[in-house]
Amino acid sequence: MAYWLCDQRRRQHSSPVMRFDPRFWTLNFPRPMMASVVSSGAESLRVDTVFYRTDDLAGLIWDSEDHWDHPLLAYETNRDYRRLTLRFRWRSGGVMPLDAINGPTLTIEGRDAAGQPKSWFVRLWNYAAGTAEDALVTLPFSALQGGYILPDEADPVFAGDIDRMFISLVPPDYAQSGVDKPSATEGWVEISEIRCDGAGVMLDTGDVMLPEHDLKMATGYDDAYNQTPERLLRQIRALGYRGTINHYVGMSHYYRLEPLGGGHYASLSGGALNTPCRAWHLAFAERAKAMGYDLIFSLSYELFDANCWNNWKQRAENGDPALTGWSPPSTLLSPAHAGAMAYLQAVGRAFAYIQKLAGLPVKFQVGEPWWWIMPDGRICLYDAAALAEFGALAVSIPDIKGTKSVAQNAMLDKAGEILAASTAALVAAVKEEAGTSPFASHVLVYLPTVLDPLAPEAKRANVPLGWAAPAFDVLQLEDYDWVTSGNHGATKRATPMMATRLGYPIANQHYFSGFVLQPADRLQWREIEYAAGAARERGVAQVFVWALPQVARDGFTHFSIGDESEGEVISFEDVVFPIEIGRNAEVSAEFSTNIVTLMTGHERRNSDWADARLSYDVAPGVRSDNDLALLLDFFRARRGPAIGFRFTDPFDNSSNEMTDVPTATDQLLGLGNSVQTSFAIVKHYGSGTNLQTRLITRVRPETVLVAVDGAPVTNWHVTSTGKIEFETAPANGAQVTAGFRFDVPVRFAGDRIDINRATFGAGDMPSVLLVEVKESQ
Numbered sequence: 001m002a003y004w005l006c007d008q009r010r011r012q013h014s015s016p017v018m019r020f021d022p023r024f025w026t027l028n029f030p031r032p033m034m035a036s037v038v039s040s041g042a043e044s045l046r047v048d049t050v051f052y053r054t055d056d057l058a059g060l061i062w063d064s065e066d067h068w069d070h071p072l073l074a075y076e077t078n079r080d081y082r083r084l085t086l087r088f089r090w091r092s093g094g095v096m097p098l099d100a101i102n103g104p105t106l107t108i109e110g111r112d113a114a115g116q117p118k119s120w121f122v123r124l125w126n127y128a129a130g131t132a133e134d135a136l137v138t139l140p141f142s143a144l145q146g147g148y149i150l151p152d153e154a155d156p157v158f159a160g161d162i163d164r165m166f167i168s169l170v171p172p173d174y175a176q177s178g179v180d181k182p183s184a185t186e187g188w189v190e191i192s193e194i195r196c197d198g199a200g201v202m203l204d205t206g207d208v209m210l211p212e213h214d215l216k217m218a219t220g221y222d223d224a225y226n227q228t229p230e231r232l233l234r235q236i237r238a239l240g241y242r243g244t245i246n247h248y249v250g251m252s253h254y255y256r257l258e259p260l261g262g263g264h265y266a267s268l269s270g271g272a273l274n275t276p277c278r279a280w281h282l283a284f285a286e287r288a289k290a291m292g293y294d295l296i297f298s299l300s301y302e303l304f305d306a307n308c309w310n311n312w313k314q315r316a317e318n319g320d321p322a323l324t325g326w327s328p329p330s331t332l333l334s335p336a337h338a339g340a341m342a343y344l345q346a347v348g349r350a351f352a353y354i355q356k357l358a359g360l361p362v363k364f365q366v367g368e369p370w371w372w373i374m375p376d377g378r379i380c381l382y383d384a385a386a387l388a389e390f391g392a393l394a395v396s397i398p399d400i401k402g403t404k405s406v407a408q409n410a411m412l413d414k415a416g417e418i419l420a421a422s423t424a425a426l427v428a429a430v431k432e433e434a435g436t437s438p439f440a441s442h443v444l445v446y447l448p449t450v451l452d453p454l455a456p457e458a459k460r461a462n463v464p465l466g467w468a469a470p471a472f473d474v475l476q477l478e479d480y481d482w483v484t485s486g487n488h489g490a491t492k493r494a495t496p497m498m499a500t501r502l503g504y505p506i507a508n509q510h511y512f513s514g515f516v517l518q519p520a521d522r523l524q525w526r527e528i529e530y531a532a533g534a535a536r537e538r539g540v541a542q543v544f545v546w547a548l549p550q551v552a553r554d555g556f557t558h559f560s561i562g563d564e565s566e567g568e569v570i571s572f573e574d575v576v577f578p579i580e581i582g583r584n585a586e587v588s589a590e591f592s593t594n595i596v597t598l599m600t601g602h603e604r605r606n607s608d609w610a611d612a613r614l615s616y617d618v619a620p621g622v623r624s625d626n627d628l629a630l631l632l633d634f635f636r637a638r639r640g641p642a643i644g645f646r647f648t649d650p651f652d653n654s655s656n657e658m659t660d661v662p663t664a665t666d667q668l669l670g671l672g673n674s675v676q677t678s679f680a681i682v683k684h685y686g687s688g689t690n691l692q693t694r695l696i697t698r699v700r701p702e703t704v705l706v707a708v709d710g711a712p713v714t715n716w717h718v719t720s721t722g723k724i725e726f727e728t729a730p731a732n733g734a735q736v737t738a739g740f741r742f743d744v745p746v747r748f749a750g751d752r753i754d755i756n757r758a759t760f761g762a763g764d765m766p767s768v769l770l771v772e773v774k775e776s777q
Contacts, residue, residue: 002529002558002559002560002776003525003526003529003556003557003558003559003776004555004556004557004559005522005525005554005555005556005557006070006071006072006555006556006557007071007555008071009071009072009074009206009208012072012206012208013206013207013208013209014204014205014206014207015204015205015207016202016203016204016205017075017202017203017205018196018201018202018203019078019084019196019200019201019202019203020062020086020194020196021075022039022040022041022042022043022044022045022191022194022228023039023228023230023231023234024062024066024069024075024228024231025037025039025045025060025061025062025228026060026061026063026068026226026227027047027058027059027060027061027225027226028058028059028061028166028226029049029056029057029058029059030056030057031306032052032053032056032257032264032307033049033050033051033052033053033056033057033058034049034050034253034274034276034277035047035048035049035050035058035169035276036048036225036276036277036279036280037060037226037227037228038228038229038230038279038280038283039228039229039230039231040190040192040283041192043192043193043194043195044190044191044192044193044194045190045191045192045194045228046188046189046190046191046279047060047169047188047189047190047191048186048187048188048275048276048279048280049094049095049169049186049187049188049189049276050184050185050186050187050256050274050275050276051170051171051181051184051185051186051187052180052181052184052257052259052264053178053179053180053181054171054173054174054175054177054178054179054181055174055175055176055177055178055179056170056171056174057168057169057170057174058168058169058170059107059166059167059168059169060166060167060169060189060191061164061165061166062164062165062166063163063164064077064078064079064162064163064164065077065079065163068227068231068552069206069231069235069552070206070235070238070239070551070552070555070557071206071555072206072208072238072239072555072557073205073206073207073208073234073235073238073239074205074206075203075204075205075206076203076204076205078200078203079110079160079161079162079163080159080160080161080162080200081141081159081160081162081200082141082142082159082160082199083141083142083198083199083200084141084142084159084196084197084198084199084200084201085138085139085140085141085196085197085198086138086139086141086194086195086196087136087137087138087139087193087194087195087196087197088136088137088191088192088193088194088195089134089135089136089137089190089191089192089193090104090124090128090130090133090134090135090136090137090189090190090191091133091134091189091190091191091192092104092133092187092188092189092190093133093187093188094171094172094185094186094187094188095169095170095171095172095187095188095189096169096170096171096172096174097132097133097172098124098125098128098132098133098135099125099132100132100172101148102170102174103123103124103125103132104124104125104167104168104169104189105121105122105123105124105167105168106121106122106123106124106139106165106166106167107119107120107121107122107165107166107167107168108120108121108122108144108146108157108159108162108165109162109163109164109165110158110161110162110163110164111158111161112158112161113158113160115161118158120144120146120155120157121146121147121148121155122139122144122145122146122157123147123148124137124167126145126150127139127144136193141157141159142159144156144157144159145157169187169189171185171187172185180259180262180264181259182259183258183259184256184257184258184270186275206238207238208238209237209238210238210239210240210557210559211240211559211560212240212242213240213241213242213558213559213560214536214543214560215240215241215532215543215544215545215558216241216242216243216244216245216246216542216543216544216545217236217239217241217245217246217544217545217547217548217551218245218246218247218248218512218514218544218545218546218547218548219232219236219245219246219247219248219547219548219549220247220248220249220250220298220547220549221247221248221249221250221253221254221277221280221281222248222250222251222252222253223547223548223549224548224549225250225253225277225280228283229280229283229284229287229288230283230287232284232548233284233287233288233291233293235548235551235552236293236548237291239551239557239558240558240559241545242292242293243293243294243542244293244294244295244296244363244542245288245293245294245295245296246295246296246298246365246512246544247284247295247296247297247298248298248300248367248547249281249297249298249299249347249351251300251302251303251304251330252303252304252307252330253277254273254274254277254347255267255272255273255274255277255303255307255347256268256269256270256271256272256273256274257274257307263306263307264306264307265307265308265309266303266307266308266309266343268343268346271350272343272346272347272349272350273347273350273351278350278354281351281354282354282357282358285354285355285357285358285360286357286358288358288360289358289359289360294360294361294363295355295360295363296363296364296365296442297351297352297354297355297363297364297365298364298365298366298367298442298444299344299347299348299351299364299365299366299367299426300366300367300368300369301332301333301335301344301368301369301370302324302330302331302332302333302367302368303330303331303332303333304328304330304331305321305323305328305329305330305331306328308331308333309339309340311337311339311383311384311385312333312334312337312339312340312343313331313332313333313334313383314331314332314333314334314371314372314380314381314383314386315334315380315382315383316374316378316379316380316382317378317381317382317396317397317398318378319382320374320378321380322372322374322380324372325375332370332371332372332380334383334385334386335369335371335386335418335419335421335422335423336383336385336386336388336389336418336422337383337385337386338385341422341425341426344426345425345426345429345430346429348364348426348429348430348433349429349430349432349433351364351430352364352430352433352434353433355434355437356433356434356435356437360437361437361438361439361440362430362431362433362434362437362438362439362440363439363440363442364427364430364431364439364440364441364442365441365442365443365444365476366423366426366427366441366442366443366444366472367444368444368445368446369419369422369423369443370419370446370449370450370461370462371415371419371461371462373400373449373455373458376399377398377399377400377401377455378397378398378399378400379397379400379458379461381394381397381411381415381461382394386415386418389414389418390411390414390415393407393410393411393414394411395407395408395411397411397412400455400457400458401452401454401455402454402455403456403457404457408457409457409460412457412458412460412461413460413461415460415461416460416461416462416463416464416465416466417464417466419461419462419464419466420464420465420466420467420471421466423443423466423467423471424466424471427441427472440473440474441472441473441474442472442473442474442475442476442510443467443471443472443474443475443476444476444477444478444512445463445475445476445477445478445498446478446479447477447478447479447482447490447491447494447495447498448479448481448482448490449462450462450463451463451494451497451498453490459501463498463501463502465501465502467502468501468502468503469502469503469504469505469508472504473508474504474508474509474510474541475498475502475504475508475509475510476509476510476511476512477494477495477498477509477510477511477512478511478512478513478514478546479491479494479531480512480513480514480515480528480546483513483514483524483527483528483531484515484516484521484524484527484528485527485673485675485676486527486675486676486677486678487675487676487677487678487729488527488530488531488534488677488678488725489677489678489725489726489727489728489729490677491531491534492534492725493727495538506538506539506540506541507539507541508541509540509541510540510541510542510543510544511531511532511535511538511540511542511543511544512543512544512545512546513528513529513531513532513535513543513544513545513546514528514544514545514546514547514550515528515546515547515550516528516550516554517550519553519554522554525554525556526776527678528545529558530678530721530723532545533721534719537720545558571642571643571644572643572644572645572745572773573638573643573644573645574645574646575645575646576645576646576647576648576743577618577634577645577646577647577648577746577770578630578631578634579648580621580627580630581618581621581622581627581630581631582616582618582621582647582648582650583621583648583650584618584620584621584650585616585617585618585620585621585647585650585770586616586617586620587614587615587616587649587650587651588614588615588616588617589612589613589614590612590613590614590615591612591613593605613771613772613774614649614744614746614771614772615749615769615770615771615772616647616649616746616769616770617767617768617769617770618631618768618769618770619766619767619768622768628755631753631768632753635748635753638747638748640748640750640751640752641747641748641749641750641751642747643747644745644746644747644773645745645746645747646698646743646744646745646746647743647744647745647746647770648743648744649743649744653741653742653743654740654741654742655667655683655738655739655740655741655742656739662703662705662739662740662741663705663739664705664706664707664712664737664738664739665707665710665737665739666737666738666739666740667681667682667683667684667737667738667739667740668684668735668736668737669681669682669724669736669737669738670736671733671734671735671736672708672729672730672731672732672733672734672735672736673729673732673733674729674730674731674732675729676729676730677725677726677727677728677729678719678723678724678725678726679723679724679726679736679738680695680696680722680723680724681695681696681697681699681704681722681723681724681738681740681742682694682695682696683696683742695775695776696722696740696742697721697722697745697775697776698722698742698743698744698745698775699718699722699740699741699742700740700741700742700743701718703739703740703741704718704724704738704739704740705738705739705740706724706736706737706738707736707737707738708730708731708734708735708736708737709734709735710735710737715727715728724736724738744772745772745773745775746770746771746772746773747770747771747773748768748769748770749769749770749771750769753766753768754766
């Protein structure tokens with residue numbers, strides 16, 4: 001397994017795509033309104049809206065710069081719209097018509113000819129031919145005029161430096177003052193026959209197609225509601241993900257709302273799903289089916305707090321609602337509240353129905369169902385419905401951490417029974433909706449919370465024995481807080497605990513690796529890739545990367561070598577080049593440096609590599625026919641340069657100086673932080689500002705010695721990727737050091753070895769070069 005964090009497309013394949021391609025439009029709107037956009041054809045798109053207030057406004061957006069696609073797949077940035085003409089057919093209903101005062105307006109944001117920021121407001125009706133709800137619109141950017149009445153209010157558009165443009169969509173009773181509508185109203189817009197003429201009509205757009213690999217993709221509606229389904233699926237397929245997509249339906253954009261007392265609350269009036277959500281997911285499911293994907297629809301007990309009925313919420317003992325750390329926050333539905341659970345069942349049925357309509361099997365995940373635990377340790381078991389269920393078992397649990405009394409454990413056990421009963425009822429409802437369609441149930445469990453070592457009894461409530469196999473078809477595990485902090489040891493301890501408690505065989509388990517919350521933390525992908533590989537080694541059935549928005553934002557690109565007709569290609573074999581030949585090798589260290597000589601004669605130098613790349617000539621070690629036979633045999637077995645192998649550098653193979661006997665304090669691997677359990681093995685060269693750190697990937701495990709703050713320790717092992725993995729994290733500030741011997745990963749430099757009997761017999765052997773293979777962990 002390997003990955004690359006791509007920041008921009010360079011020489012990768014691209015193809016021209018028409019500017020204003022329907023797949024690449026987006027939407028934006030304020031709460032509580034909802035909207036979605038779907039590319040309904042090669043030249044058409046459809047927007048569905050639902051309005052709850054008279055001042056609701058949605059913007060249908062075209063960005064000059066692609067802010068959403070993976071760098072390998074993004075369209076080029078082109079802010080010059082001069083000499084372009086955009087034409088399309090407009091049809092609408094339930095939105096302000098084209099000829100109204102607040103009718104659809106094209107807002108253009110950019111800079112004027114002098115480079116000053118400016119916005120223009122172009123009334124579409126001024127460029128339309130037809131009726132107010134069915135018209136052909138022609139927008140000649142070189143002659144476009146802002147203003148309501150033309151030519152009296154004309155404001156000429158400078159189309160040479162445009163950042164974005166958007167079409168505003170508002171309800172027919174729009175008023176800027178804004179009041180709640182008595183009931184929601186729906187609208188729609190269809191833009192078809194989208195044509196663009198003139199200079200710059202085509203945009204160079206990434207068109208890579210990575211080889212298929214075995215990782216799966218996870219995504220979610222709350223992160224993708226503003227994009228077209230086609231845009232998401234295009235990326236998933238192009239990046240090599242196949243088979244199954246795990247799609248979280250979200251907690252803030254799928255539901256219908258009803259007004260009450262100045263707020264809006266989740267409602268089943270008119271159906272479980274709002275129209276934009278239903279339209280988006282049906283298009284997503286149908287297109288996924290056409291592209292060969294199955295979908296797991298994931299539904300959680302989480303709901304946007306502002307839209308959740310107060311008596312549905314889990315609560316702490318003092319009455320505080322369960323609130324997540326998101327801003328604004330979401331809350332957790334009480335598994336004991338019959339109304340809240342009936343609502344979830346209706347939502348689950350609605351999504352299952354979409355899967356059936358699309359011809360997909362009904363794969364359903366109950367996502368992270370749990371009793372919420374506050375940051376200060378309070379567990380939210382005390383809403384009115386839950387207390388009624390507990391009855392005499394209800395006792396005070398001020399803090400879930402630490403040991404618990406018999407009475408407290410009894411309450412936690414009962415909480416687990418309530419949770420298990422609620423998930424069983426939810427799964428049963430969705431399975432009933434599936435009918436004769438193939439059905440599979442999944443439960444997703446977040447390990448750092450439910451198996452927190454500081455709260456050993458939390459699992460009674462949040463990993464109930466009622467979930468034991470075969471309650472669900474698949475157990476899905478995730479642990480992103482552990483992964484991104486490098487605490488892989490916690491994962492290694494927790495996964496067998498879950499298997500023991502719930503009894504799901506490894507073939508019935510999935511693993512979710514991720515996610516990187518902030519762009520500044522993009523180096524966490526290294527830990528995520530490592531965790532995904534470790535899950536594969538455990539033998540889980542599927543490994544998902546969480547999630548597509550972060551994959552696209554950070555340019556995460558996973559790849560692996562596929563199969564050939566002769567079987568799977570092995571890129572590296574853990575064998576050592578014959579020592580009797582290698583000990584007489586000649587070594588070369590190489591850097592890559594760009595040197596530019598200025599007109600003054602001065603130089604500017606830029607080093608492309610952070611570390612030297614080594615190469616070896618092993619020809620001097622070939623002294624006899626036996627040596628030659630050994631070399632040729634090894635060369636053939638490695639298929640020339642196709643397969644890498646270990647080489648013992650005769651000049652540098654130890655952590656202690658170059659070849660001295662290793663000791664446990666030779667090399668500093670890092671400082672403990674009470675969380676990180678995994679440390680890369682490194683060797684340092686030089687000192688001060690000239691210090692260079694070399695990553696050692698092919699350590700000899702039997703030679704490794706480890707110390708923490710100078711004291712030898714044994715609570716560790718060497719992983720298959722060459723890291724030191726501790727059973728428990730070293731204390732905060734503790735120095736982690738190691739001593740070891742190591743080999744260099746190399747390959748043959750060429751596809752051939754030339755040997756001449758006459759010259760070989762005279763002691764003249766041509767060069768046989770090995771080159772270092774740079775590896776990551």
